[in-house]
Amino acid sequence: MKLVLVACGTALATSTVVAKKIEQIAQENGIECRTVQAKAVDAFQKYQELHPDAIVCTCQLEGDIDIPVINGRAFLTGINLQSTIDQLIEILKK
Amino acid sequence: MDSLIHIDRIQVNCTVNDQFDAIALAAKPLLEQGCITEDFVEAAVERERTFPTGLPTTIGVALPHTEAKYVLKESISIVTLKNTIVFAGMGNPKESIPVQIVFLLAINNPEKQLRILQTIITIIQNEKMLKKIKAAKEPQSIYNLIKTFL
Numbered sequence: 001m002k003l004v005l006v007a008c009g010t011a012l013a014t015s016t017v018v019a020k021k022i023e024q025i026a027q028e029n030g031i032e033c034r035t036v037q038a039k040a041v042d043a044f045q046k047y048q049e050l051h052p053d054a055i056v057c058t059c060q061l062e063g064d065i066d067i068p069v070i071n072g073r074a075f076l077t078g079i080n081l082q083s084t085i086d087q088l089i090e091i092l093k094k
Numbered sequence: 095m096d097s098l099i100h101i102d103r104i105q106v107n108c109t110v111n112d113q114f115d116a117i118a119l120a121a122k123p124l125l126e127q128g129c130i131t132e133d134f135v136e137a138a139v140e141r142e143r144t145f146p147t148g149l150p151t152t153i154g155v156a157l158p159h160t161e162a163k164y165v166l167k168e169s170i171s172i173v174t175l176k177n178t179i180v181f182a183g184m185g186n187p188k189e190s191i192p193v194q195i196v197f198l199l200a201i202n203n204p205e206k207q208l209r210i211l212q213t214i215i216t217i218i219q220n221e222k223m224l225k226k227i228k229a230a231k232e233p234q235s236i237y238n239l240i241k242t243f244l
Contacts (some may be wrong), residue, residue, distance in 0.1 A: 007147025015158050016185070016204035017211050040145060058185050059145045073185050077149050078219035 002026070002033040002092045007057040014058045016088065018072045019085040022056060031092045054091045075076060079093055099240060103171045104233035113148075113181045113193070114139045117158045120198035129169040130200050136195070137164050148181030148191030149238040152235035153224040156181040157192045157214070167194070170210065171198040172236060174228055184213050194228055213243050 004022050008015035017072035019035040030085040038046040044063035047055060055065065066092050074084035102124045110116045124130045137160040140235045155167050173196040183189030197214055201207050217223045223239065230236045 009141055009147075010159065010161055010205050012209060013149075013157065013199050013201055016208060020208060020212070060185060060187065066123050071185055073183075074147065076184070076215055076218070077151050079150065080167060 003052040004035045005038055005046055005052040005055045007038045007040055007041050007059060008026050011037045011039040014076060018056060018057050018075045020051060021075045026092060032052060033092055062087060064092050097169045098168055099146045101233045101237045103169060104236050105173045106230050106233055107176045108173055109176045110179060113179050116173060116179050116196050117224050120173045120196050124169050124171050125202055129167040131166060132163045134160060135166040137140055137161060146184055146187050147184030150181050151218050151224060152221040153195060153228050154191045154193040155195045155218045157197050159199035165202040167199045168202060168207060168225055217243055
């Protein structure tokens with residue numbers, strides 16, 4: 001089971017939409033994946049606690065993160081969406 | 095129609111000075127209707143400074159919002175702007191995004207409101223819809239346009 005940490009400013013609006021899209025994309029690609037949402041300020045702590053496979057965020061993140069961090073804005077705007085999806089799938093298939 | 099969006103929460107062709115003015119204007123009907131607390135605007139403005147919400151869609155959109163504790167009744171306010179206002183980019187505060195449509199989100203239960211949030215995201219990815227919303231001369235037109243997506 002893969003784990004993606006989804007972070008945004010309040011963990012309220014954008015991260016919910018982005019998290020659902022990620023779950024849907026994973027499912028469509030036969031990848032077992034769950035998501036956990038975090039506020040930007042809590043994201044680093046959650047990263048340390050949960051050891052996710054990737055972080056998708058619609059905000060800037062602080063701290064030393066050594067896993068892939070994907071800008072999740074494409075899931076909202078639709079701009080460069082396919083390349084973002086490809087990037088995510090590649091990470092999750094590892 | 096989803097009860098979060100009402101005709102009396104839609105304002106068209108407005109003129110504002112800056113992004114913070116735009117947030118205050120969008121919040122006005124929600125405040126009058128008892129949907130948000132008095133300090134929602136201040137909190138949303140503060141959040142916008144730290145975690146901006148401008149998106150570089152074909153017509154720039156911003157999705158200002160803030161913590162659930164400032165929300166009394168979940169609601170969404172829509173403002174279209176006559177002039178273009180600069181918001182900073184979501185995830186990239188140094189980026190300047192010219193915005194003409196603002197969706198102010200007063201949400202405290204995103205799981206419950208997932209469908210309306212997803213609808214807004216579907217709409218902003220649709221160039222034709224954004225153009226129609228921007229061109230709308232009255233709130234009813236925007237209400238009807240969004241209704242077709244719900």
